[in-house]
Each structure stands twice: as C-alpha cells, then as structure tokens.
Amino acid sequence: MTSSRLSERLAGQRRRGDGGQRWVRVVMAVLATIGVIDTGSITLKKWGLLGALSCSSQGFFGCNGCEKVLSSAWGSLLGQPLALYGFLAYSAVLLLAVLPLVLQGEARQGLAQRSWWGLFLVSTGMAVFSAVLLGVMAFGIRDCCPFCILSAALSLGLLVLSLIGGDWDDRGQLVFRGVITALLVGMIGLGWAASVGQPSVETGKGVPPPVRAESTAATIALAEHLTATGARLYTAYWCPHCHEQQELFGRQASEKLTVIECAPDGRNSQKQLCDAKKIEGYPTWEINGKLDSGVKPLAKLAELSGYTGSASAPAPATGSVPMP
Structure with a gap:
C-alpha cells in the first residue's frame, strides 16, 4: 500500500x-x-x-x-x-x-x-x-x-x-x-x-421616568415620616428598580421623599455623597443610619423606620410605565 x-x-x-x-x-x-x-x-x-x-x-x-x-x-x-x-x-x-x-x-x-x-x-x-x-x-x-x-x-x-x-x-x-x-x-x-431605537423620553437626559401611580393618604404619611426621621433613598435615574420603588409610593408621596441621585450624569447628581456612603447598589435606603439595598415593600419600610400608621399601596397607574 x-x-x-x-x-x-x-x-x-x-x-x-x-x-x-x-x-x-x-x-x-x-x-x-x-x-x-x-x-x-x-x-x-x-x-x-x-x-x-x-x-x-x-x-x-x-x-x-x-x-x-x-x-x-x-x-x-x-x-x-x-x-x-x-x-x-x-x-x-x-x-x-x-x-x-x-x-x-x-x-x-x-x-x-x-x-x-x-x-x-x-x-x-x-x-x-x-x-x-x-x-x-x-x-x-x-x-x-x-x-x-x-x-x-x-x-x-x-x-x-x-x-x-x-x-x-x-x-x-x-x-x-x-x-x-x-x-x-x-x-x-x-x-x-x-x-x-431609544425609548420615548418624557423628561430630559439624566432624569428618571415620571412616577405614574397615584398616592394614597397612607403612602404620603409614610413618606413624610421617612423624610422627618432623616431617611434617604439613593438612586440612579437609569435604574428600573429605583423607579419600581417609587411607584410603590405613588407620585405625590415620592415627591416628599429625600431622593439622592448617584449617577454621575444624572440631574442634580450627588455622586460624591454616594461614594462617601459607599453605596454599592440602587436603590439603597438609609434609615436610622443603616444602609439597606434593594426594593423594599412599604410595610418593611414602616417597620425599619418605626412608623406605626398604615402603609397601604397606592392606586395602580393607568397605562404603561416607561422604563429607562
């Protein structure tokens, strides 16, 4: 062969x-x-x-x-x-x-x-x-x-x-x-x-999408209590979970929260404060001097902050909620 x-x-x-x-x-x-x-x-x-x-x-x-x-x-x-x-x-x-x-x-x-x-x-x-x-x-x-x-x-x-x-x-x-x-x-x-393409944006660059849900008296009272006790919510405008957290409060209650923008290109960014607090994820709550990351149910926020009133969810929004 x-x-x-x-x-x-x-x-x-x-x-x-x-x-x-x-x-x-x-x-x-x-x-x-x-x-x-x-x-x-x-x-x-x-x-x-x-x-x-x-x-x-x-x-x-x-x-x-x-x-x-x-x-x-x-x-x-x-x-x-x-x-x-x-x-x-x-x-x-x-x-x-x-x-x-x-x-x-x-x-x-x-x-x-x-x-x-x-x-x-x-x-x-x-x-x-x-x-x-x-x-x-x-x-x-x-x-x-x-x-x-x-x-x-x-x-x-x-x-x-x-x-x-x-x-x-x-x-x-x-x-x-x-x-x-x-x-x-x-x-x-x-x-x-x-x-x-880019999703439709109702706000300018570096601004989160608007909160659609309507607040209730209970969620407004909880938001006022959180702000009065010095609680802060650290967010980034592009983070969908941050938007989800604020939707739980509703539009009127969200406006009463102390919200800190951590994204460097976000509007009114306070990145230096976020870095000083060593924020590693969004959303992060600072309640009574302790940091806790992730979306929190309203009842959990009431428990963490010592709020004794009702913390019922807001009314659902009509239409879809745009995500970043």
Missing part, C-alpha cells in the same frame, strides 16, 4: 470517527459553559431570581456596569431578556460539542461531521450578532457591559475554534455558508437595532 493511499485511508477513518479534532470540542465545551453561566446569571437576575432587586453601582474597566445596558430598550427581545437568547445559543454549542464525545457507534459517526457544521454556523451567527450589540453599546447606549463584552469574546473564540477543529473538505461550501449566515444575521440584527 502506497503512502498516499495510507494517508487517504487514515483520513477517511478520522472522518468516520469524529470528523475533527477532539481537543477542540473539549475547549469549545469549556467556553460554551462559561457563556451559559454568564448569560444564565444575567437572565436570572433580570427575572429577579438571583440576588436582590437592585442595580449595581460598580463599574469595570471604564464601564458603568451592566444594569444601564441591560435595562435599555435593547436589553430585551419579545418581552424576554436578550441574555436568554444568548443562553440558548451557548447551550446549543455545548450540546453540539459534547454529544459526539459521549455517543458511541453509528449515532456518533452520523452526528460527528454534521455537528461541526452546526458549531460553525451557530458560532458565526453569535459572533456577528455580538458585533451588532457592541455597536449598539458604543453608539446607541454609549456605555458598556463587561459581561456583554465577555460574551462577544467567547462567541469569536468559538467561531475560530470551529474553523480549526472541523475537517473541512469543501472550503468553498464553508465560505459560502459562512457568508450567507453572517449576512442574514447581520441584516436581521441591524434591522432590529435600528427599529428599537
């Missing part, structure tokens, strides 16, 4: 076995797992299932954190957090990378090469859509999210690994399918980003 025929036979055996390099599958599985944890934790936090309902004030590498980005008009799609779709994409990559490693026999042989095509096309779409999101952060939101940047880096890494690991006999088909996928995802992503 000549050396050329031997090489062809070995190559054929490799294609029938895995159709690519096994170590690449392992690395892709690790990166996909990181992506699942990254996007999964963001999704759970947006659903209120992970941690308190508060917005972080901590930034990384010049970013103001993820809350401003994730709470923007581009932070959701079809009523669900955008991170949920990233979670599903990373889960698909993880499944495609791992299954050929654990299956045996004909099932493994049949899935091996097809899985490389799946890995390549899914990671191509993820990388292109991540590029669109980076553009939205830079030019639309004008802020950045470290976890979103991490996801973009993971997507690009998965794309490169899929090119390295797959046994691509037909490079023409590889380029053709990759370009078609990139163009399709790119056009859909750009169209979505342009159609969303």
